[in-house]
Structure formats: C-alpha cells, structure tokens
Amino acid sequence: MEDYMSLAMIAIYTTLLLIPMIYNTLQYNKRVKKTTSKIEYKQLTRELQGLSTNRKNGVKVVILMNNFDEKQLNKFISLLASKTLNKDEKEARD
C-alpha cells in the first residue's frame, strides 16, 4: 500500500514537471523556427536582389522588394520564374 501511495505521488510530481517542460520545448522550437525562417527570407531577398540587378529591367523591382512580406515574396518568385520561362520559350522559338 505504501508503495502505491509513493507511486501516486511520483505520478503527480511527474505531470507537474512535464507540463512546463513540454510547453517550454514547443514554444522554444516555434520561436527558433520563426527566427530561422526570417533569416532564410532575408537571405532569399538578398539573392533575388543580386539576380534581378543583373537583369536590365530589374532595378525597379529591387526597390519595391524590401517592403515585401513572405506571401508577396512567394508571389514574386513564381512571377519571376514564369517570366524567365516565357523568355526561355521565346528564345527557343526564335
């Protein structure tokens, strides 16, 4: 009986410990992920800037891009990709 009492105490203590520990881990990982995606976003912007300044008509886009959020950036990337594709297709046709 004494053993089961102490086991019950241990179970309560374990749950008490696990609640903040799991919450900490989840919150921590969420934040770390957020910061990394922010860093990735910045890196991508920089790379794209380099890419677009190489193009003759890309200068205007670069100025606007600094205000882009993640969604807009994705849109922009897809737009750029389709444009490049069109250009390639055109070249191939010529």
Add this chain to the structure above:
Amino acid sequence: MSIPRNLRAGFIATISGIEITNILLYALFGYYYGLTSIFYIAVMFLASIFIQQVLALSQYITKAKTIDLLRNKSKKLYYLYTIPLYSASNILLLANLLFISILYEKLLGGSWIAYSLIILIISFSIISNRTNKSRAEKILVYSSLLLLIYLLAFIIDIIEYGVSQIHMPLSNKGIEEQYSSFVLLSALWGAMASPYSMIIQEDSSNINELWYGFLFGTLIGFSISLHFYINNIPVNSIGSLLNLPYSAITSKLIIIGLTSTVILALMSVFVSNSALLSWDKNVLKPRYFDSITLLLLVITSIVLISSPIILGVYNVETLLIKLIVYSSSIVGLLVSISLFPIIFLYINIYREEQILRTSILLNTSVLVIVFVLTFSIGIISVISSFFY
C-alpha cells in the same frame, strides 16, 4: 548513416556526466526499492532536466548567463546561488576522488593518497593544456562510454532470468535499510542535479538536447538499478559496484570507464569553480583559472592528508560508501538552496521581458514546487540522519 546532432550531443553529455555518486545511488535504490526505484530515478532525472531547461531558457530570453544576471541584480542572491553550488560541487569532487583512489589502492596496492594526487594532477594538466585539451577530452568521453557495460549487464540478466522472474513485489522491503529513505532521496537528487552541470549548462541555450539527455540518462539509471535489484547485490563495499557478468574482463573495463568519468567530473568541477569564483564578467580568464585551480589543489591535498586519521578508525570501505551517500544528500540540500535565487531571477525576468511570458510563469510556479519539495526532503534527511 548520420545521427542527429542533438541526439549525439545529448547521448555523449549524459554518459560523460555520470559519476561515482550516480552509479552508487542507482545501485542502492535498485537494492532497496526494487522496481519502484525506476520511477524515483525517472522523476528525479526529470526534475534535474527541468532545472537545466529553466537555466537554458533564461539564457535564451535574456541573452545573458544566470550568474551574471544574479551578480547585477543583487549581491545577496548572487552569494546564495554561488556559495551552495561551489561547496556542493567540491563535496562531489572529494567524494569521487576518494572513491576512485581507494578503488585503485584495493586493486593495485600502494597508497590511495598517491593515486588521488595522480588523478588530480592528470585532470589539472589536461585542463590547463590548451593545445591538447580537446583531444584528451574526446578520449576521456569515448572511454567513459565503457559505462554502457551496466546496460549490457542488465540485458544479460534479462536473457538469463527471463522477464517473468522479475516479478512485481514493488520493493525489496524486509531488507534492513541502512539509511533513512529521506537521506536516500536527497542523495539521489544531489547526485542527479550535479551542481557543476548547472554552471556549465549556462553556456548553452539549446533545449532539445536535454530531452535526449533525459532519455539516455534514465536508460542507464534503470539498467544499473535493475541489475542490482535482480542479482540482489548489497552495496556495502567498493567491490560490489564491479559485480558484473564475465567479471574477468568487464570489471577491468568498467574501471577504465569509471576513471575517465571521474577525471571528466573533476575537470567540470574545476571549470565551474573558476566560473563561480571569478569576479570579472569575462569568466575563464587563464590567470584566474590557473590560480584558482591551484588553490583548490592545495585545499584538496590538505583534506586528503588529514583524512587518513578519520579513515584509519573504521572499516574504510563501508565508511566510504556511507560518506558518499551522506555527502550526496548534503549536496542535494545545497542544490535546492541554490534554486531559491533562480526563482527570484525568473520573477524579475517576467517583469522585464516581453517574450515567452506564459513559459516564464509556468516555470516559476513549478520551480517553487521543486524548491519546496527538495528543500524539505533535504532538511528532513539532515535531521533523520542523526537517528540512523
């Protein structure tokens, strides 16, 4: 095959973090409490990982070390944090050193004072030699992996006896207990919370590593305690820790593992000592480092030279085991005292910082519970040790 970085780091940190007091207490718990011991070990380990997580989180939020934050906040809290941790880690240092040197004396003959000085000098020279330090550390960490022999022994036990033999009388009651259960609990807490790792943990703010540490730590703890439970080995001498299957080879290998973990523990204590004692914000300045370590060397040798008078009186081995258990229970009390300033620090962080507020609040309240529980167990253990 690539192993995830967190898993590898957690595994290595846990194995090399095991020292004599841990092994001894796992074995004692296994012998006295049988299957219940695994729950005690798991929950105590969880509590110690929680403390490390709390420290890592405060490092992540404030981008500063706990010890620096406390130093800037209040001198009283700073002393309340550093003095118990300093004394606790040095008590553990002495316990480890005494055990391993008396073990060598028993096996090889000669004087244990000489062995302890040799081990002190080896760990001192590794830590002050900056060019070969990391290489030596790597060798020590890998040789401490030999402690996995305990896990192997447990697997052999299961194969030999079968799972059905490990029946369910939860504990080995009926065996006359040599220690009060509060002393054992406080000692287990002291061994697991290892005060020096609280200081070293401050350098890292990675929380995910700790979970793997918990996983491997409990695995090793279970295997050691259940090995002693299944084989009914009373832990009353040094030799009982070497009681393993195929002992001709394994007991020699385990001595290598034990020696390397002891050296690693001594090195960690040296590092945390200099971190605790240096006033400068830039901890681990080589000058401070060497002088403090030397100071410690002198103090330790004084204690070692005076202790034969104490040890000469009784049966050395039984006394040594008792000494380690009681000193570990005092370490447990000291670690709980050092939790008190951390609670205040967290209240302060909650007032000042804007991120992870729910986490901070949850941590603070559970820290209070851990503090109250472990502190009261520690106090009761001190009182009850007078009656045993």
